[in-house]
Amino acid sequence: EDQVTQSPEALRLQEGESSSLNCSYTVSGLRGLFWYRQDPGKGPEFLFTLYSAGEEKEKERLKATLTKKESFLHITAPKPEDSATYLCALLYSNTGNQFYFGTGTSLTVIP
């Protein structure tokens, strides 16, 4: 059973069309949930860390939220430069140093 599920796999938005990406998890004992952005041919770039349910973080057009079972990455009025793959990663209290990454959501923002 997958530890982390991201949806949708791919998302196409018109410039300015707001939407949300989802990261859901099934295992309890979350130590932290991390959001990354990955551009083609590059390593992931850190966006946010969330540690507890109810926590929210914002950066420019992005806002990350966390509940007990899932996290959302909200993108408000996206621009073409927001096109990338967005990854979430989970760190659990009973799995030591091992991070579990989702397969990502590929976002394309059309001008």
Add this chain to the structure above:
Amino acid sequence: GAGVSQSPSNKVTEKGKDVELRCDPISGHTALYWYRQRLGQGLEFLIYFQGNSAPDKSGLPSDRFSAERTGESVSTLTIQRTQQEDSAVYLCASTFSVTDTQYFGPGTRLTVL
């Protein structure tokens, strides 16, 4: 340097050969991760180093894989007797601790023919 660097950026090898991948972390970062990213898949944890502690090798897929790091310096990931299923991008990340922000290198794309 300003960020994490990895070399080579691309490596093509023949099945059965050994390969060595290098990671130069950000100066001062005591912790270092190696990940594998297969096409269309998420990052797969391989190994974690923290200072002079024993590394967490729980993610290494087989005994053909090994990694070394001396103190807080360069790390090398070695894959012996490469197989076609080893083809992937190998990413390295450095950080201060397991709960801190990880800074990733650009990765090494390994192709095993």
